Amino acid sequence: MALRRWLLIFSGVLAGVAVGAAPRAGADPSAVAGADTTIPYRGTLEASFPWADATTDTLSADAPRLKVEDLLADIGRRQRADQDSLRSFAVTAVVTVVRTADGGAIDSTGTWSVEQTALRTSRERGKPDRVVRLFERKRKVKNGVAQPAREKAVGKPEWQPQPADLAADLPFAEGSAARYHYALRKSTLVGTSLVHEIDFAPRDHFAALPSGTIWVDIADWAIRRVEARFADSVPYPWILRAVPDYRQRQAPCGGVWFPVSETARVVLRDLPLVDSGGVYDVRVELRDIVINGEPCVEEAPVAVADSIDEAGAFWGAIDGAWDAAVPSTLRAAPSLAPAQLDSLSREGERILAAMPSSPPWRVRLRPMPPVYNRAQGLAPRVGLRFGRVRSKTRLDAQGGIGLKDHRAMWGLGAQAALSSALTFSVVGARETAAFAGDGRAGWRFWSALLWGGDPNHYFDRTAWTAALAWRHDDDAWLKVSAERARELPLAVRTRWNVAGHELSPDGMRAADALDDRAVRVEGGGRVGFVTTHAAAARHWLRARDGVGDERVLDEWRLGMKAQRLDPVGDRWTLRAGGRGFSGVAPAQLKVWAGDWWPGDDARAGGGSLCGWPAGTLAGDHGAWASLAVDLNADPWRSLRVPGLRSLRLQPLVFAEWAGAWGGPAVDGAAMGSRADVGFGFSRRVDLPLVGAGSRLEVRAARAVGEGAEGRDWRVVVGIGR
Numbered sequence: 021m022a023l024r025r026w027l028l029i030f031s032g033v034l035a036g037v038a039v040g041a042a043p044r045a046g047a048d049p050s051a052v053a054g055a056d057t058t059i060p061y062r063g064t065l066e067a068s069f070p071w072a073d074a075t076t077d078t079l080s081a082d083a084p085r086l087k088v089e090d091l092l093a094d095i096g097r098r099q100r101a102d103q104d105s106l107r108s109f110a111v112t113a114v115v116t117v118v119r120t121a122d123g124g125a126i127d128s129t130g131t132w133s134v135e136q137t138a139l140r141t142s143r144e145r146g147k148p149d150r151v152v153r154l155f156e157r158k159r160k161v162k163n164g165v166a167q168p169a170r171e172k173a174v175g176k177p178e179w180q181p182q183p184a185d186l187a188a189d190l191p192f193a194e195g196s197a198a199r200y201h202y203a204l205r206k207s208t209l210v211g212t213s214l215v216h217e218i219d220f221a222p223r224d225h226f227a228a229l230p231s232g233t234i235w236v237d238i239a240d241w242a243i244r245r246v247e248a249r250f251a252d253s254v255p256y257p258w259i260l261r262a263v264p265d266y267r268q269r270q271a272p273c274g275g276v277w278f279p280v281s282e283t284a285r286v287v288l289r290d291l292p293l294v295d296s297g298g299v300y301d302v303r304v305e306l307r308d309i310v311i312n313g314e315p316c317v318e319e320a321p322v323a324v325a326d327s328i329d330e331a332g333a334f335w336g337a338i339d340g341a342w343d344a345a346v347p348s349t350l351r352a353a354p355s356l357a358p359a360q361l362d363s364l365s366r367e368g369e370r371i372l373a374a375m376p377s378s379p380p381w382r383v384r385l386r387p388m389p390p391v392y393n394r395a396q397g398l399a400p401r402v403g404l405r406f407g408r409v410r411s412k413t414r415l416d417a418q419g420g421i422g423l424k425d426h427r428a429m430w431g432l433g434a435q436a437a438l439s440s441a442l443t444f445s446v447v448g449a450r451e452t453a454a455f456a457g458d459g460r461a462g463w464r465f466w467s468a469l470l471w472g473g474d475p476n477h478y479f480d481r482t483a484w485t486a487a488l489a490w491r492h493d494d495d496a497w498l499k500v501s502a503e504r505a506r507e508l509p510l511a512v513r514t515r516w517n518v519a520g521h522e523l524s525p526d527g528m529r530a531a532d533a534l535d536d537r538a539v540r541v542e543g544g545g546r547v548g549f550v551t552t553h554a555a556a557a558r559h560w561l562r563a564r565d566g567v568g569d570e571r572v573l574d575e576w577r578l579g580m581k582a583q584r585l586d587p588v589g590d591r592w593t594l595r596a597g598g599r600g601f602s603g604v605a606p607a608q609l610k611v612w613a614g615d616w617w618p619g620d621d622a623r624a625g626g627g628s629l630c631g632w633p634a635g636t637l638a639g640d641h642g643a644w645a646s647l648a649v650d651l652n653a654d655p656w657r658s659l660r661v662p663g664l665r666s667l668r669l670q671p672l673v674f675a676e677w678a679g680a681w682g683g684p685a686v687d688g689a690a691m692g693s694r695a696d697v698g699f700g701f702s703r704r705v706d707l708p709l710v711g712a713g714s715r716l717e718v719r720a721a722r723a724v725g726e727g728a729e730g731r732d733w734r735v736v737v738g739i740g741r
Contacts, residue, residue: 088202088203088204088218089197089202091216091236092191092192092197092202092218092236093192093197094241095192095236095241095242095243096190096192096196098241098242099192099242099243099277102276102277105275105276105312106143106145106276106311106312107144107145107312108142108143108144108145108310108311108312108313109142109143109278109309109310109311109312110140110141110142110143110308110309110310110369110372111140111141111306111307111308111309111310112138112139112140112141112154112306112307112308112361112364112365112368113138113139113140113141113304113305113306113307114136114137114138114303114304114305114307114355114356114361115136115137115138115139115302115303115304116134116135116136116302116303116350116353116355117134117135117136117137117300117301117302118132118133118134118135118300118301118347118349118350118352118353119132119133119134119135119298119299119300119301120132120298120299120301120349121298121299122298122299123285123287123299123301123347123349124349125347125348125349126161126348126349126352127164129163129164130161130163130164131161131162131163132160132161132349133158133159133160133161134157134158134159134160134353134354135156135157135158135159136155136156136157136353136354136355136356137153137155137156137157138153138154138155138156138356138361138364139151139152139153139154139368140152140154140364140365140368140369140371140372142372143182146440147378147410148179148180148181148182148379148408148409148410149179149180149181149182150177150178150179150180150372150375151177151178151179151180152174152175152176152177152178152368152371152372153172153174153175153176154174154175154364154365154367154368155171155172155173155174155356155364156171156172156175157169157170157171157172157354158170158171174367174368174371177371177372177375179379179380179408179409179410180409181409181410182410190230191220191229191230191234192234192243198223198584198585199222199223199224199227199229199585200220200221200222200223200229201220201221201222201223202218202219202220203218203219203220204216204217204218205217205218205219205233208334210237210330210331210334211330211331212239213237213238213239213240213331214238214239215235215236215237215238215244215334216235216236216238217233217234217235217236218233218234218235218236219232219233220232220233220234222589223585223587223588223589223652224585224589224591224650224652225252225253225589225652225653225654226253226650226652226654226668226670226704227253228250228253228254228255228704228712229250229253230248230249230250230266231248231249231250232246232247232248232249232266233246233247233248234246234247235338240272240277242270242272242277243270243277244269244270244271244277244335245267245268245269245270245335245338246266246267246268246270247266247267247268247342248266248267249263249264249265249266250262250263251263251264252668253668253704255706255712256706256712257668257704257705257706258289258291258705258706259288259289259291259296260286260287260288260289261287261288261289262286262287263284263285263286263287264285264287265283265284265285265345266282266283266284266285267282267283267284267342268281268282269281269282269339273309273311273316274311274312274314274316276311278306278309278311278316279306280305280306280309281303281304281305281306282302282303282304283301283302283303283304283342283346283350284301284302285299285300285301285302285347286299286300286301286302287299287300288300301347301349301350302350303346303350303353305355307361307365308361308362308365378408379408379409379410379411380408381406381407381408382406382407382408383404383405383406384404384405384406384407385402385403385404386403386404386405386416386418387403388401388402388403388418388420389401389465390420390465391420391452391465392465392468392469393452393454393464393465393468393474393476393478394468394474394478394512394513394514394515394523394528395422395425395452395478395510395511395512395513395514395528396422396423396424396425396427396452396513396514397422397423397424397425397513397514397516398422398423398424399420399421399422399423399429399452400420400421400423401418401419401420401429402418402419402420403416403417403418403419403431404416404417404418405417411437412435412436412437412443413435413436413437414434414435415433415434416431416432416433416434416435417430417431417432417433418430418431419431422452422513424513424514425510425513427450427452427480428450429450429451429452430449430450431447431448431449431450431451432447432448432449433445433446433447433448433449434446434447441490441491441492442488442489442490443488443489443491444486444487444488444489445485445486445487445489446484446485446486446487447484447485447487448482448483448484448485449482449483450480450481450482451481451482452478452479452480452481452510453478453479453480453481453507453608454476454477454478455476455477455478455479455529455531455607455608455609455610455612456475456476456477456529456607456608456612456634456635456638456689457474457475457476457477457612457615457634457635458475458476458614458615458616458617458634458738459617460616460617460738460739463737463738463739464476468517469517469518470517470518470519471517471518471519471521472515472517472519472521472522472523472524473521473524474523474524475524475525475615475633475634475635476634477528477529477531477635478510478528478531479507479508479509479510479531479608480507480508480509480510481505481506481507481508482505482506483503483504483505483506484503484504484505485501485502485503486501486502486503487499487500487501487502488500488501494546495545495546495547496543496544496545496546497543497544497545498541498542498543499540499541499542499543500539500540500541501539501540501542502537502538502539502540503536503537503538503539503540504535504536504537504538505535505536505537505538506535506536506564507531507532507533507534507535507536507606507608508531508533508564509528509530509531509532509533510528510531511528512526512527512528529607529635529688530607531606531607531608532563532606532607532608533563533564533565534561534562534563534564534606535561535562535564536559536560536561537559537560538557538558538559538560539557539558540555540556540557541555541556541557542554542555542556542577543555544579549582549583549584550580550581550582551580551581551582552579552580553577553578553579553580553597554577554578554579555575555576555577555578556574556575556576556577557574557575557576557577558572558573558574558575559572559573559574559575559609560572560573561573561606571603573601573602573603573605574601574602575599575600575601575602575609576598576599576600577597577598577599578597578598578599579595579596579597580594580595580596580597581593581594581595582594588652589652590649590650590651590652591649591650591652592647592648592649593646593647593648593649593650594645594646594647595628595644595645595646595648596643596644596645596646597643597644597645598641598642598643598644599611599641599642599643600640600641600642600682601640601641603640604640604683604684605640605683607686610638610639610640610680610683610686611627611637611638611639611640611641611642611680612627612634612635612637612638612642612680612689613627613629613632613636613637613638613642613644613678613679613680613694614627614629614632614633614634614635614636614637614678614694615629615630615632615633615634615635615636615736616628616629616630616719616736616738627642627643627644627676627678627679627680628644628646628676628678629644629676629678629694629695629696629721630674630676630696630698630719630720630721630734630736631676631696631697631698631721631722631723631724631728631731631733631734632694632696632723632731632734633734635688635689636689636690636694637678637679637680637689637690637691637692637693637694638680638686638689638690638691639680639681639682639683639691640681640682640683641680641681641682642678642679642680642681643678643679644676644677644678644679645676645677645678646674646675646676646677647674647675647676648672648673648674649672649673649674650670650671650672650702651670651671651672651673652670653671654668654669654670655671656669667703668703668704669701669702669703670701670702670703671699671700671701672699672700672701672702672717672719673697673698673699674697674698674699674700674719674721675695675696675697676695676696676697676721677693677694677695678693678694678695679692679693679694680692690727692726692727693725693726694723694725694726694727694728695723695724695725695726695728696721696722696723696724696728697721697722697724698719698720698721698722698733699719699720700717700718700719700720701717701718702715702716702717702718702740703715703716705739707739713741714739714740714741715739715740715741716737716738716739717737717738717739717740718735718736718737719735719736719737720733720734720735721733721734721735721736722734
């Protein structure tokens with residue numbers, strides 16, 4: 021059931037965006053990189069080009085050569101405008117999935133399965149999708165013996181979150197041109213329209229991005245056909261082995277270009293305890309499309325009647341070649357008759373119209389992995405959420421207990437959406453918080469459990485927070501919050517680990533016992549390839565033992581991340597930040613630097629120093645910076661090293677610096693500055709609960725500069741992004 025649902029989701033994503041989820045494929049970017057990336061405009065063109073200056077209906081152009089990147093950026097803006105114009109749409113999708121062991125033809129002795137599903141989906145802006153499964157047919161053939169077919173009629177309608185918007189990663193999306201190499205294969209005058217056939221491939225060999233060909237129709241300012249694939253770098257590589265073929269046809273519907281049919285071949289890996297491996301040939305047909313309340317009537321491909329036959333022959337030749345390439349397994353699969361499909365669409369509309377205007381409130385179980393640390397041992401957790409699908413208004417609760425120290429961990433939260441951009445939340449929680457470490461919470465679970473190498477120090481923290489947050493997409497955000505916290509030191513309570521190693525470090529650095537009241541203002545934004553973050557806070561601190569007066573401490577924090585691809589596909593990432601206090605900070609609030617803190621965004625605190633142990637530097641003020649270059653090369657594959665050439669290990673080099681100053685000295689930590697340089701390798705893993713883009717990284721670093729004498733190479737392992 022889970023696998024079938026994943027395939028349906030995959031197919032639905034294909035139907036929702038113009039190249040679907042066809043990340044990166046077989047075309048070699050090096051073959052595209054040196055090709056011509058400009059377009060000569062000669063002939064009779066419509067005078068609707070953004071760069072054309074004309075007052076007549078048509079113009080004869082002998083224009084300067086236009087870069088493909090500029091052309092696709094303009095089309096990306098057009099497609100984004102089309103997407104923004106979709107207030108609502110409804111569609112019937114017929115998804116056919118044929119599974120074989122090796123993708124071969126169906127024969128009298130083979131084993132295969134066929135599953136066909138008809139879904140009616142209705143989407144309105146700002147609301148979750150309404151989906152009803154109208155029809156389902158399954159049939160299996162084992163060793164040439166057909167098992168009885170199973171059919172299921174209309175199912176129960178459901179509310180479903182809208183699939184993730186993948187448009188930002190597509191080769192014709194606004195702002196994405198720098199990620200790809202382009203080559204103009206040829207240009208053809210079809211009737212009164214000029215059609216460009218453009219090859220594309222990612223600059224970065226390791227990026228899970230599409231490669232393939234698109235056909236751009238200048239008269240309609242649209243992409244009519246997409247052919248793509250990926251083979252080596254794929255999202256969720258532990259599930260997906262390859263998508264060697266993906267093809268999509270788009271047609272104008274109600275003034276909006278819309279995908280109407282797609283085919284794909286998906287190769288899945290064999291997973292333990294799950295019958296998943298094999299080749300899945302997928303066909304998605306979209307019918308009975310309604311856009312903004314109006315039934316879609318497929319428009320003529322061109323405006324001039326004399327050219328309709330010529331245009332039909334041109335696009336028909338492409339479609340004919342595609343149809344001939346469709347695997348025989350998919351061609352042999354049954355299809356719904358038009359009359360049956362029409363009746364299913366009408367029944368689906370009736371069922372969806374009878375649904376309430378909003379999703380119901382319901383309680384959902386939230387998966388929460390257990391934690392393991394030296395203060396609690398193993399601490400299993402469970403979470404619940406009460407809310408509507410896709411709604412920002414919700415109630416959350418979670419609970420857990422440390423099996424070694426028997427402390428109950430809990431969390432309660434309520435969030436209300438005041439508008440589409442403004443939310444108010446109140447959260448209370450008791451947790452085991454960490455300091456003086458490196459922040460790799462997920463990886464430290466395993467390092468503490470397997471070999472006791474956990475550099476973090478822990479304290480008991482109970483806090484209540486009220487916050488008002490504003491967000492404009494991912495471009496800008498602002499948050500104002502007030503918090504009251506109680507913080508207590510913890511001791512080492514578990515020394516056990518699988519390898520039986522001594523703990524590293526052996527003891528637990530003591531946190532200061534205090535009550536902390538704070539108000540905080542923070543915000544940030546993204547401009548191009550730069551993300552920034554800034555925060556200011558005021559703390560009112562009082563020692564838990566009642567000794568001394570309450571004192572006021574002001575805090576500031578700055579962060580920045582800049583990431584850019586160079587022309588040869590190397591990814592340059594610069595991270596920098598700083599933090600400081602107006603007076604002496606308690607132990608758990610000091611600026612701690614040392615070890616690796618990957619930090620995916622500008623809000624990550626602490627310095628990254630792979631060549632130094634955790635807690636190397638500590639002070640009331642600190643700053644840090646790192647420059648990493650992910651190289652667009654696979655030396656293991658080029659050298660054909662056995663066992664490594666198929667792992668897709670991406671090399672990286674880096675240099676880091678951090679400094680800490682001010683306040684009393686801390687045992688085991690210095691003040692001043694430290695630096696290191698190093699190299700490493702990473703592999704994309706897309707782990708569950710971590711998300712797409714997560715990478716397993718191994719870094720080897722050598723300390724340089726002040727205090728580096730006598731220090732050897734140091735190796736760290738963790739999950740980065």
